Amino acid sequence: xxxxxxxxxxxxxxxxxxxxxxxxxxxxxxxxxxxxxxxxxxxxxxxxxxxxxxxxxxxxxxxxxxxxxxxxxxxxxxxxxxxxxxxxxxxxxxxxxxxxxxxxxxxxxxxxxxxx
Amino acid sequence: xxxxxxxxxxxxxxxxxxxxxxxxxxxxxxxxxxxxxxxxxxxxxxxxxxxxxxxxxxxxxxxxxxxxxxxxxxxxxxxxxxxxxxxxxxxxxxxxxxxxxxxxxxxxxxxxx
Numbered sequence: 001x002x003x004x005x006x007x008x009x010x011x012x013x014x015x016x017x018x019x020x021x022x023x024x025x026x027x028x029x030x031x032x033x034x035x036x037x038x039x040x041x042x043x044x045x046x047x048x049x050x051x052x053x054x055x056x057x058x059x060x061x062x063x064x065x066x067x068x069x070x071x072x073x074x075x076x077x078x079x080x081x082x083x084x085x086x087x088x089x090x091x092x093x094x095x096x097x098x099x100x101x102x103x104x105x106x107x108x109x110x111x112x113x114x115x116x
Numbered sequence: 117x118x119x120x121x122x123x124x125x126x127x128x129x130x131x132x133x134x135x136x137x138x139x140x141x142x143x144x145x146x147x148x149x150x151x152x153x154x155x156x157x158x159x160x161x162x163x164x165x166x167x168x169x170x171x172x173x174x175x176x177x178x179x180x181x182x183x184x185x186x187x188x189x190x191x192x193x194x195x196x197x198x199x200x201x202x203x204x205x206x207x208x209x210x211x212x213x214x215x216x217x218x219x220x221x222x223x224x225x226x227x228x229x
Contacts, residue, residue, distance in 0.1 A: 006159075032215055034215075034216075034217075042221070042222070043219045043220060043221045044219050046216060046217070049215070049216065093160070095160075103148045103167075103210045103212070103214075103215055103217075104150075104162070105217060106162075107152075107159040107160040107161070108159050109158055109159040110158060110159045112157065
């Protein structure tokens, strides 16, 4: 149990285009989902926290108009990188917490975004 | 706010030798503690967690960790490593009243034959 999927696993796009990444909790309902960004050889940096049916809470320094997050259901959250630029290239990882999760987060396999 | 320090950025170790990865945290309130493993180009997998109770926590793949409140540490150990344990290991902490995880910088473990 507690499986989280991400789609796509890899995406290459041209500068200026938008890219949508999906995060799904497959066998549990996630009241809270998180989006992280990871640069090569570095730790995970929390970008935002999303709760189903409400606006996402962004961490300091993360542009909310650049990284659009939608948590439309208890099993799906999406991250859209708008007008992507090469500096947005990174590994994006989502996680999900079940309602009684004792703070535990289950992580997706990540999405490698490359912006040309 | 809480923070996590992983004291070793890289740990080379021979196969079947023991390994210890050090993690210290700081927080003004009660915390939960986690160790995650990340294999190349993959997400994070939970190795073990400390929520309450016994300070010695056993996890998957033969790993264990000990919570030491006085030293604010949560070091990870394995008595005998395998080549397949080569990976990045992250220590993380969250305050009991908050779902957010704060991660350490990570420790790269390289197991050699």
